[in-house]
Amino acid sequence: MPRFLLSLSFALLLTAARLTAAAVVQVHVTDAKQSSVADAVVSLIPLDAAPVFTPSTTPVVVAQQGQEFEPYVTVIVPGTRVNFPNQDNIRHQVYSLSKTKPFEIPLYGPGTEQSLLFERPGIVALGCNIHDWMAAYIVIVATPYYLKTATDGMARLVDLPPGRYRLEVWHPRLSGEANREVTIAAGDTAQQSITVILKPDRRIRRAPDGAGGGYK
Amino acid sequence: MIFRFLQFRRFSHRLFVLFVGLLGAALATTYFVVTSTNESNARENARANLELAARLVDSAIKQRIEFLVGSAKVMTGDYAFKQTFSDGDARTLSSALVSFTGRVGAPVITLYDPDGKLLANSDHAMDNENAGPFAFLIQQATEKDLTQHSGFSYLKGQLHVLVVVPFYAPYPNIFGWFGLAFPLDREFVGKISAISGVELTYVNVEDPDQPRVLATTLPVAGTAPTARAAAAAKRAREARELRPETEMVALPEERYVTLIRFQEMLAEDYIALVLQRPPTELASARDLENAIKLTSLLALAVATLLVLFIARSVSQPVVALVGHTQRIARGDYVVRNQDYRADELGRLSLAFDDMARGLAERDRVRDLLDKNVSPEVAAALLRDGAILGGQEREVTILFADLRGFTTLSEKLTPQELLTLLNRYLDRMSAAIEAHGGVIDKFIGDAIMALFGAPVAQADAADRALAAALAMEKALVQLNAELAAEGIAPLAIGVGVNTARVVAGNIGSARRLNYSVIGDGVNVASRLQSLTRTADYRTNVITSAATLAALREPTKFTARPLGTVPVKGRAEPVEIFAVE
Numbered sequence: 123m124p125r126f127l128l129s130l131s132f133a134l135l136l137t138a139a140r141l142t143a144a145a146v147v148q149v150h151v152t153d154a155k156q157s158s159v160a161d162a163v164v165s166l167i168p169l170d171a172a173p174v175f176t177p178s179t180t181p182v183v184v185a186q187q188g189q190e191f192e193p194y195v196t197v198i199v200p201g202t203r204v205n206f207p208n209q210d211n212i213r214h215q216v217y218s219l220s221k222t223k224p225f226e227i228p229l230y231g232p233g234t235e236q237s238l239l240f241e242r243p244g245i246v247a248l249g250c251n252i253h254d255w256m257a258a259y260i261v262i263v264a265t266p267y268y269l270k271t272a273t274d275g276m277a278r279l280v281d282l283p284p285g286r287y288r289l290e291v292w293h294p295r296l297s298g299e300a301n302r303e304v305t306i307a308a309g310d311t312a313q314q315s316i317t318v319i320l321k322p323d324r325r326i327r328r329a330p331d332g333a334g335g336g337y338k
Numbered sequence: 339m340i341f342r343f344l345q346f347r348r349f350s351h352r353l354f355v356l357f358v359g360l361l362g363a364a365l366a367t368t369y370f371v372v373t374s375t376n377e378s379n380a381r382e383n384a385r386a387n388l389e390l391a392a393r394l395v396d397s398a399i400k401q402r403i404e405f406l407v408g409s410a411k412v413m414t415g416d417y418a419f420k421q422t423f424s425d426g427d428a429r430t431l432s433s434a435l436v437s438f439t440g441r442v443g444a445p446v447i448t449l450y451d452p453d454g455k456l457l458a459n460s461d462h463a464m465d466n467e468n469a470g471p472f473a474f475l476i477q478q479a480t481e482k483d484l485t486q487h488s489g490f491s492y493l494k495g496q497l498h499v500l501v502v503v504p505f506y507a508p509y510p511n512i513f514g515w516f517g518l519a520f521p522l523d524r525e526f527v528g529k530i531s532a533i534s535g536v537e538l539t540y541v542n543v544e545d546p547d548q549p550r551v552l553a554t555t556l557p558v559a560g561t562a563p564t565a566r567a568a569a570a571a572k573r574a575r576e577a578r579e580l581r582p583e584t585e586m587v588a589l590p591e592e593r594y595v596t597l598i599r600f601q602e603m604l605a606e607d608y609i610a611l612v613l614q615r616p617p618t619e620l621a622s623a624r625d626l627e628n629a630i631k632l633t634s635l636l637a638l639a640v641a642t643l644l645v646l647f648i649a650r651s652v653s654q655p656v657v658a659l660v661g662h663t664q665r666i667a668r669g670d671y672v673v674r675n676q677d678y679r680a681d682e683l684g685r686l687s688l689a690f691d692d693m694a695r696g697l698a699e700r701d702r703v704r705d706l707l708d709k710n711v712s713p714e715v716a717a718a719l720l721r722d723g724a725i726l727g728g729q730e731r732e733v734t735i736l737f738a739d740l741r742g743f744t745t746l747s748e749k750l751t752p753q754e755l756l757t758l759l760n761r762y763l764d765r766m767s768a769a770i771e772a773h774g775g776v777i778d779k780f781i782g783d784a785i786m787a788l789f790g791a792p793v794a795q796a797d798a799a800d801r802a803l804a805a806a807l808a809m810e811k812a813l814v815q816l817n818a819e820l821a822a823e824g825i826a827p828l829a830i831g832v833g834v835n836t837a838r839v840v841a842g843n844i845g846s847a848r849r850l851n852y853s854v855i856g857d858g859v860n861v862a863s864r865l866q867s868l869t870r871t872a873d874y875r876t877n878v879i880t881s882a883a884t885l886a887a888l889r890e891p892t893k894f895t896a897r898p899l900g901t902v903p904v905k906g907r908a909e910p911v912e913i914f915a916v917e
Contacts, residue, residue: 217417219424219507226421249508251417257508321483324510 143309144281150315151275151291158275159293159318161195163261165268166279166287169303175266177201181237184248184258186214189328191248191258195294197268200241204260207235214253220246222262245292255326259294284308295320349656350649357645358638365634372630376623384595384620385584388613391536392599395611398530399499402520406501407486409442410516414505423449423457423505423514431458446493448517450476450502457514468493471604472517475502479515489604490522497522497540497552497609523553531555537594537614541568544607552609560589564596568610571598592616655683659690671698728842733791734802734834734884735859736775737866738766738809740783741829749826758820759783762828765812773805778853784866791841791854799836799887803894803916806832806878831877833865834916836884858883861911864904868913874899876915885914 151162167173177199185192187209198204208214208230216227216236222244227236229252240246243264250256267287269277284306291300297319306312413419422430435447439460448459454473456466471491479487479502488501498519507513520526527538539554539561549565556564567587574581587596594614601609671694678684740746740762747755763785767777770787774795778786787805790798809832817827837858843850865879876897885896896914903910 215417217420217507219420219513224424226417247508247511249506251415251420254415254506254509257511321510324485326509 145284145306145308145310145312147279147282147289147304147306147310147312147314149269149271149277149279149289149291150313151271151277151293152315152317153320154317156317158271158273159320160271160273160275162271162275162277162291162293162318163195163197163263163268164271164277164279164316165197165263165265165290165292166282166304167263167265167290168267168283169286169288171285173265173267175199175264177203181205183207184260185209186216186250186256189253189256191250191256193258195259195261195270197261197263197270198240199266199268200243200262200264201239202262203237203239205235205237208232214256215251216248217251218246218248220244222246223260255328257325261292263290282306284310289314289316291316291318293318293320295323297321348649349653350646353649353652354642354645358641361641362638365637369627369630369634373623373627376626377620380617380620380623381584381595384615384617385597387534388536388584388595388597388615391530391534391538391613391615392597392611394534395530395538395613398526399522403486403488403499403501406442406444406518406520407503409438409444410501410503410505410518413438413442414503414516420507420513424507426457428458432460432462434458435460442518444518444520446498446517446519448472450515450517452480452504452512452514454480454515469517471500472502472515472519474604475500475517476515479504480512490601490609491604492606493519493521497542500604524555527553527555535615537616539564539568539612539614540601541565541610541612543569543572543610546570546573549610556589556614560591560594563587563589564612564614567596568598568612572600572610575600586617587614589614595620652683655679655687659687662690662694666694666697669701671695671701728840728844730838730840731791731794732798732836732838732887733841733854733858734789734798734836734887735778735839735854735862736770736785736787736789736802736805737833737862738785738787738806739831739866741831741870743783746826746828758825762813762816765816766809766830769808769812770805773801773808775801775805779851786859788841788854791839792852797889799834799884800889800893802834802836802884803878803880803888806834806880806916810877829877831866831869832879833862833867833869834878834880834884835859835862835865836881836887837861857907860906861904864902864911865913868902874915876917878916879913880916882912882914 147166149164151159151164153159181203182196182198183205184196185207189210189212196204206216206227209232211232213229213231215229216225218225222242223238223240223246225238227238230236240260240262243262246260246262248256248258248260267279267282269279271277286303286305289302289304300316300318302314302316304312304314419434422434431449435449435458438447439445446459446461448469449457450469450472451457454476456469456473459469471489471493475487475489478484486501486503488499491498491500493500498521500517500519503516503518504512505514505516522540527540530536531538537555537560539556540552541564542550542552546569549569551561551565554561554564564587567585571581571585584595584597586593588594595617596615597613599611599613601611603609678688740759743759746758750758762783763780766785770777770785773789775787775789776791776793778788780786787802789795789802789805795801809830813828813830820827835858837856839854839856839858841854842852844853844855845851861881865881868874868879869877876899879899880896885891885894888894895917897917899913899915901910901912
């Protein structure tokens, strides 16, 4: 192959690679006081084409551990099955009155596990009817591009095809909505900072552990 | 001006006004101070009680709210209820709420979605319109991110306290709202009243012209004045007038201490909470006031009696003294005051009596003086004092002598003689004094009289001669009387001379006699003795000096008798018979 042809094809390849090269969006979520916000769900919903996502084949787990749901916020795509293993030595109930997925799992014992399939996108607030302080959220997003912010408030979304997206941020204490439209060029590493307004942290202070904790 | 009123005719009046007036003023001031202090204390006490009752109302409402909030939380915790709610079957929900009213004791329980839309209620009469205040509360709670909210409003025309409580699924996800309410009715105010002893009334004062009582513990008759008081208070509040903390409102039985508080309403105009208390605190104050009143009157009565007694004890001796003074002025010196007290009045009485004694003494002296010396001399003596010394002046001297007295004395007893002599002297003296003469002295049966001394007389000579003639005439009269008594007639000789003599008090330091001395006196005496000369055929002989001194010589007939020598005088004296 003549040298120039080689060069040409390499250049074309490069161009093709650049055209289809995945971009990166680094989102930083802060609150009104410019503090980093953890447990914020950041999702990018493609606007140019219908998003394609496949549910995880291995079940996602929201465990009952130390009379708390663990983790506090779980992000899944529709069609994902979530397991609720009871890892405590007491019984728990799980319910949600959310419109997305109203359900009740009656009291079930330690060591057992219940599972549910979440088919519709939306937010499902989980509660335990006998432990008022137990609360967790399952956020079902219809996009493969999502992530929960870490304690530094950062979510690094990778492998993003170029195009227009709606960047959505959700948090259990979010007041109002937080989203914006972003356009991502191929191979870009974009920085996005989003400031959200949070309601005061109103989680129920857990009652002193009377059921055995005192005898540990 | 006022001092004119304070000029009393009687000392007792002055004392009464001063004493009783001062005491009365002091008592009245005390009464006023005590009563006003009591009144303000009592009102302050009542106010404190009413404030306490007001706080009790606030506290009761707050507790009730807390209870309803707690109950609502428990109810929402019921999963069966959550499920019912989630299913959205309004009829089932409403029936569940009816069962809750029984559990909680709240007559009104309603359910709303997170936006405040009525979903179900325990009372079918509770329509959306009545649910409005709940929706308003929910909206406010959502805006302010409150976990519970409450307020005052009307439900079905009745005053209620409304409470909204979110229910969470799970916390803090607000899934809906509970709306609960309890009425502030007769039962509610009755309970507070039973604890606090304060009468409570809620009044709708939206239209101050038509205040409406919403709930009260007062009997019907008391509601109208209370409502009016609340309306007046609202007007004052809106006019930003300063109001006293408490006021007195006259209810049919009595005046109540009244405290008016205003309560904000959710959407409507505020209402008045009227707290009232019968003035039991004032009762003890009233008792004290009455006691003071009674004591004061008693003290005034006692003071009046005391004043009258003191005034009498002062004024009686004074009145007695006044009487005595008047009697003394009339010349009666014998009156004496009775008891001499130890005080000033006693000393005054004593001094007064001393004075009376002194006056009596003086009067006696003067009387004696009058008898012993002529009234003119006595007056002059009393006026000028007994001063030794004299002055030279022209005086007419009259000498009169009883002729043949020695023969007469041999025929009569001494007593008869003295009586006769005095009788004679009395007549002669009267004649002399009638003409302004002054008896200088009696020398046995002889009389020496002065004209123009000690008081100067311009017509002394005329007077002297007139007196001499009057003496003659008086003797004729006396002789006629004596003849009737079988006594021999008397005869006199009178000599009158006018001369410059020395007049004055003559005598020792202890005994004085006003008289005149000088040659002219001897001449007068000599003239008198000349009347014995039968050739002259006259009883009255005077000198040329006297005739010259006459102011009206034509009144007298003077017959010249020639001249006679007088002992001690170089010149003979020209004498005249006066007829």
